[in-house]
Amino acid sequence: MSVDPQLRTLEIDIPSQPDSLVKLSLLLAEDEVNQQAIAALVESDMALAAAVMKAVNSSLYGLVGRVQSVHQAITYLGTREVAGITFEMGLRAAFPPAVELDLIWARAAQRGLLMGRLAQALGLDAWAAHSAGLFEECGKAVLFRHASDHYRAMLRAADTDADLCQLEHTGFGVSHDALGAALCESWGLGPDAVASVRHHVVAQALLELPAPPARRSVLALSVVAAAMMSMPPSIDDVVPQIAPQADLDATLVLRAARRLLEQLQAAEAHGRG
Incomplete structure (x- = not known):
């Protein structure tokens, strides 16, 4: 746009918009959302996957036990919340690291x-x-x-x-x-x-x-x-x-x-x- x-x-x-989020948007727009495809897409980007897993295992979500994979995260939290975390990490990556922005991203999550x-x-x-x-x-x-x-x-x-x-x-x-x-x-x-x-x-x-x-x-x-x-x-x-x-x-x-x-x-x- x-x-x-x-x-x-x-x-x-x-x-x-990062390519990974463009592809994720297309997957989310499908009539039947393919969780396996979404997990594979996120995991194909090692840095993005690591950031998503760190967020999923944070105290904000309060999950019992440590989540080990993106697919497991989808099982616990649902497609929407994992997609949201992925968008959050993609958005953060589009801007330079800064303390001021860290506060913005924390509120965003x-x-x-x-x-x-x-x-x-x-x-x-x-x-x-x-x-x-x-x-x-x-x-x-x-x-x-x-x-x-x-x-x-x-x-x-x-x-x-x-x-x-x-x-x-x-x-x-x-x-x-x-x-x-x-x-x-x-x-x-x-x-x-x-x-x-x-x-x-x-x-x-x-x-x-x-x-x-x-x-x-x-x-x-x-x-x-x-x-x-x-x-x-x-x-x-x-x-x-x-x-x-x-x-x-x-x-x-x-x-x-x-x-x-x-x-x-x-x-x-x-x-x-």
């Missing part, structure tokens, strides 16, 4: 997991939600790669993502939410994921969903996940405001969010044990 010509005039490069599992519990598009969570802050990585010293100072100066967007517009003529959405489109993510990445800053700051009504469900999960990550008790206030805007049942969303928080706390405790 091509990048918005208006963004091209800014001379900010958006990285191309947790957010993708939260949004994907919330969507699954609510009968929504779990892959769109998971990928939206993974890519939500990827525009920051694009700007960091473009001008690391300048952008590092912006990250330090901004108290909120809304403040950061204002600094980005002043310094670069574009904000990370727009760049992130452009990268999502370029990498072939679905329109619900693109809309969530594009509007997440405004939605989380104002608790309002500006995306078209048909694209609001994933964006709503972004707002809920942000509350779960920053201040879990706040979901009791956030969910009743956000859920109706996406035609979601607030009671069901709250129940799913609370259950998921309990599961992740148990997984974290198991990982420390």
Whole structure:
């Protein structure tokens, strides 16, 4: 998919999707997903496979026993979550290593997991939600790669993502939410994921969903996940405001969010044990 010509005039490069993720996207698009083919694809790239296995065995997933292969990971976690981890590692590999980006990727992994599992519990598009969570802050990585010293100072100066967007517009003529959405489109993510990445800053700051009504469900999960990550008790206030805007049942969303928080706390405790 091509990048918005208006963004091209800014001379900010958006990285191309790695071949392994192009192939994975094609496998995921098949009517009957072939788990063996997905495992073989990931394992054919030794560096990618090693990164995926390290993530799968982290405390975030809290699996009992150590997973020894990608196929075993798919058996335990399911195709979507292993595909999400693979996309996460492919996204990380497209950018230079940096402490600032490590923080972004750590949040991406947790957010993708939260949004994907919330969507699954609510009968929504779990892959769109998971990928939206993974890519939500990827525009920051694009700007960091473009001008690391300048952008590092912006990250330090901004108290909120809304403040950061204002600094980005002043310094670069574009904000990370727009760049992130452009990268999502370029990498072939679905329109619900693109809309969530594009509007997440405004939605989380104002608790309002500006995306078209048909694209609001994933964006709503972004707002809920942000509350779960920053201040879990706040979901009791956030969910009743956000859920109706996406035609979601607030009671069901709250129940799913609370259950998921309990599961992740148990997984974290198991990982420390």
